[in-house]
Amino acid sequence: MSRPKLQIIVLFQNLGEGRPYYAHSPAPPLSGALVAGLTPPLVEVELLHEMIRPIDYATDADFIALSFMDFCYPHACEVARKFRKLGKTVIAGGRYASTFPREVIPHMDVTVVGEAEKVWPRVVEDLVRGKAGKVYEAPFGAPLDGIPPPRYDLVEPQFAVPIVTEATRGCKYRCSFCQLTVQNVPYRTRPIPDVIRDLTATAGLPLHKRKMAMLLDNNLGGDMDYAKALLREIAKLKLWGLGAQFSFDCLHDDEFVELLVRARCGMAFLGLESLNEPSLASVHKNQNKVHEYKELFDKLKRKGILTFTGMMLGLDEDTPEYLESIPRKLDEIDPSSVLLSISIPIPGTPFHKTVEEEGRIVDRDLSHYEGDHLVFRPRIVTAAQVFDAFRKINRHFYSVKSILKRWWRLVAAQTWRGDPASRLFHTAMISAVFLKLSIFQRDHAEKRVYASAAAGAEGAEANRAPVPP
Ligand code: B12
Ligand code: SF4
Structure with a gap:
């Protein structure tokens, strides 16, 4: 007898299905492949990243599991509505569903609150038995041992680097804009052998995909x-390239930087956030020191590590x-690539609380909380000044001349x-990543941010999916 089918969909596009915009990062987010890896063999599993391909409403899957970030929540409700109308059972999970379950529950058949690891196998068993509950709550801050490897084999071939963990x-920090401040989840580490096993659970992938990996930690350091x-063990794998994320202060530790090199780290994602000390202080990002940026970026460049x-x-x-x-300051400190975005008061964060209490939210359409729209009134600058600066920075930093000089x-x-x-x-590898990131940033600004600025810098008082209080 054939098994029931589960399709896991990691939502991303949020522009309406009539005008899709497919711009994908080289590596997928982890949630889809991980939830697939946690799924017991009672069901057949498919994985769809909306970054890569459109949702297939004609799927023969019985169960649809949706993973989404805050700004995709309005889209998630629409997708769930369509699938439920087709008789599918829709399950929601992820950060937004975990933070605002009361908003999400009415739109879904099943809502999983918290991390999937300890509850997901039971949810699947209950679904197959036809006895699924409405809400499943995972234990808070559970230990991270024994997590099975993600199903990299299900990741679309369009992702150049499917190995993510x-x-x-x-x-350990509490920057006031960061999603992690919504719940005070403790910093936890996984057993090193489990991480190494993930990085080597690559059977069936072509060689070049087995040799590149991304550690998607919020702060590896x-x-x-x-x-x-961990880096000592990763060095033994002799990867061709590794990407990692960590906070700026980690770069003071020369041994850590040297171990990144030995682990073949070619790209480091760092949250610079601002070149203005008072702005950093206003969001409690006190570990970043503007006067240290240049020295720390130079340190990584000397080691052959590209900074994003x-x-x-x-x-x-x-x-x-x-x-x-x-623009002038960026030329001075010389990061290789910048992900420029408009600040977002992510619902549930202290930053959101402040702007809400001060009556400064001007746009309550959650689909605009993605870093391309200005949804609140900044204290000092105007919306026009913010968008004007965005344009100038982007056009300067990502001009062909600047890109070539920086390369x-x-x-x-x-x-x-x-x-x-x-x-x-x-x-060759870091050059390829550098060029891809640069072209993507330039393109994204033109397609998304300039359009949002043109649509009305102050944003509309839309109430399609209001931000929860
Ligand atoms: C990879 C990544 C990206 C990728 C891909 C994002 C995507 N989801 O498709 C890219 C680079 C595109 C990206 C972009 C952005 N990102 Co990002 N990103 C990440 C990162 C580093 C890893 C995500 C991941 O794979 N996590 C690991 C998985 C396992 O964690 P998880 O998703 O929470 O899943 C667990 C549970 O939530 C749950 N779960 C999740 N889904 C499901 C589904 C089901 C059915 C179930 C049962 C359970 C479940 O179980 C999982 C295991 O426990 C995280 C930081 C982090 N380490 O989480 C930030 C993070 C998700 N990003 C964040 C932000 C702010 C952004 C940006 C808005 C930044 C910006 N200003 O531009 C943009 C938005 C995109 C845009 N404008 O287009 C925030 C939160 C966003 C939010 N509002 O929820 C995070 C948490 C960083 C942070 N510390 O604040 N990002
Ligand atoms: S250092 Fe990064 S991950 Fe940590 S709280 Fe600040 S923004 Fe969030």
Whole structure:
């Protein structure tokens, strides 16, 4: 007898199904492959990343599991409504469903609150028995041992780097805009052998995909002894390239940086957020020191590690003078690539609480809380100034001339080590990632952010899916 089918859909596009915008990161998020890995063999599993392909409403799946971030919640409700109308059972999980279950529950058949690991196998058993409950709550901050490997075999071939995993969860910091501040989840580490097993659970993938991996931790460096021990083990895998995320202060530890190199780290994602000290202080990002940025970026460049750094505009202490100065300051500190976004008051965070209490929310359409829209009134600068700065920074930083100059600085800064063939390979790899990131950022700004600015910088008082109080 054939097994029932479960389709896991990781939502991403939120522009309405009539005008899809497919712009995918080289690596998928972990949630879909991980939930697939946790699924007992009672059901057949399919995985669909909406970043890559449209939702197939003609699927023969019996159960549809949706994973989504805050800004995809309105879209999730619409997708659930369509599938439920077709007689499918729809299950929701993920950060938003876990933070605002009361909002989500009425739109879904089943809602999973919290991390999937300890509850998902039971949910699937109950679904197959036809006895699923309405809500399942996972234990809070449970230990991370014994998590099975993600199902990389189900990840779409369009992702260049399907091997993604996490070694830790949580963060020791409490930046007021960060989703992690919504619940005070403790910083936890996974057993190192489990992480190594994930990085090698790659049977069936082509060789080049087995040799590249991303650690999607919020902050890999939250426990330095652990991070170093893990990197030593990863070094033994002789990967071709590794990506990792950690906070800026980790870069003061030279041994950590050296171990990143030995683990073949080619890209580091760092939350720079702002080049303005008062803005950093306003969001409690005190571990970032503007005067250290250049030195720390240079340190990574010398080691042949490309930096991809997140930066937000419109924070409460941003001034018109600061916004004007950003292109020049970026040239000085020279990060290889910048993910420029408009600050988002993510519902549930202290930052959201402040702007809400001060009556500064101007747009309550949650689908706009993705970093391309300005949904609140910053304290000092106007919406027009924020978008104007966005345009100027983006056009300057991602002009062909700037891209080429930065690429050369990245390549020329490396202290060469190892044999010529591996040096050449490493340089080709970081160059390819650098160019892809640069082109993507330029393109995304043009397609999404300029459009949102044109649609009305102050945002509409839309109430399609109001932000929960
Ligand atoms: C990879 C990643 C991305 C990728 C892909 C995102 C995607 N989901 O498709 C990219 C680079 C595109 C991205 C972009 C952004 N991201 Co991002 N990203 C991440 C990152 C690093 C990893 C996500 C991941 O795989 N996590 C690991 C999985 C296992 O965790 P999880 O999703 O929470 O899943 C667990 C539970 O929630 C639950 N679960 C999840 N789904 C489901 C489904 C079911 C059915 C069940 C039962 C359970 C369940 O079980 C899982 C296991 O316990 C996280 C940080 C992190 N480590 O989580 C940030 C994070 C998700 N991103 C965040 C942000 C803010 C953004 C941006 C808005 C940043 C910006 N300003 O531009 C943009 C938004 C995109 C846009 N404008 O288009 C925030 C939160 C966002 C939110 N509002 O919820 C995070 C948490 C970072 C942070 N510390 O604040 N991001
Ligand atoms: S350092 Fe990063 S992950 Fe940690 S709280 Fe701040 S923004 Fe969030």
